[in-house]
Amino acid sequence: xxxxxxxxxxxxxxxxxxxxxxxxxxxxxxxxxxxxxxxxxxxxxxxxxxxxxxxxxxxxxxxxxxxxxxxxxxxxxxxxxxxxxxxxxxxxxxxxxxxxxxxxxxxxxxxxxxxxxxxxxxxxxxxxxxxxxxxxxxxxxxxxx
Numbered sequence: 001x002x003x004x005x006x007x008x009x010x011x012x013x014x015x016x017x018x019x020x021x022x023x024x025x026x027x028x029x030x031x032x033x034x035x036x037x038x039x040x041x042x043x044x045x046x047x048x049x050x051x052x053x054x055x056x057x058x059x060x061x062x063x064x065x066x067x068x069x070x071x072x073x074x075x076x077x078x079x080x081x082x083x084x085x086x087x088x089x090x091x092x093x094x095x096x097x098x099x100x101x102x103x104x105x106x107x108x109x110x111x112x113x114x115x116x117x118x119x120x121x122x123x124x125x126x127x128x129x130x131x132x133x134x135x136x137x138x139x140x141x142x143x144x145x
Contacts (some may be wrong), residue, residue, distance in 0.1 A: 005038045006143045007126050009133055013079060016141040017067035020077050023143050030143070031125045036114070038144045039063060041103070042080055045123070048102045049087035066141065075145040080130075085140045088123070088130035096123045116122040 006023055008030035010016035042063040047054050063084075067077040080088075088119040089098065100119035107114040130140050 003034055004038065004145045005033045007033075007129055008141050008143065009129055009138050010141050011138050013066045013139070016077050016079065016139065019143060020067035020069060020075050022139075023075065023145065031129060033122055033125075036107075037134050038136075038142050039078060040143065042078060042084065044103055044104070045099065046081060046084040046087070048099050048106075050083060058075040075143060078144070080140040080142065082139075085130045085133055088127040088140070089133065091123075091127055093124070094122060096127055099123055 004023075006025070007038070008016075008019075008024040008028040010019075010024075010028055019027050019045050026077075043054055043057045046052065046057055046062060063078040065076060066079050070076075097120050100123045101116060103123070104114045104116050104119050126140070133140060
């Protein structure tokens with residue numbers, strides 16, 4: 001489980017990877033959350049939005065690790081897939097609430113308690129970031145420590 005999670009938009013993988021040690025603050029606008037597994041969340045969100053199974057997404061190496069200097073020990077930068085970015089950007093408030101409800105149910109199946117309102121707030125914030133990307137070549141990234 002990640003203690004600090006920061007979602008941010010960067011122009012490319014190299015720029016995103018450059019902030020792995022200190023995080024995106026002061027370099028990119030970011031949204032800060034905490035206390036959930038960001039890698040797992042990115043997979044679950046994409047699974048819910050697309051209908052692809054969790055296992056299929058893991059086999060496809062989603063989300064992509066952009067920087068992992070500590071080989072799993074310490075901060076990492078993950079890249080959300082373009083499919084997930086587009087789904088988040090296109091989602092209206094109703095769809096985000098629906099996805100958050102399904103995400104909370106997924107967490108409950110693993111005996112993890114997650115507040116529905118917080119889940120909707122997280123997805124709403126990340127969706128707002130994804131909307132900033134639009135048709136640009138930028139990407140949605142996640143820094144965790």
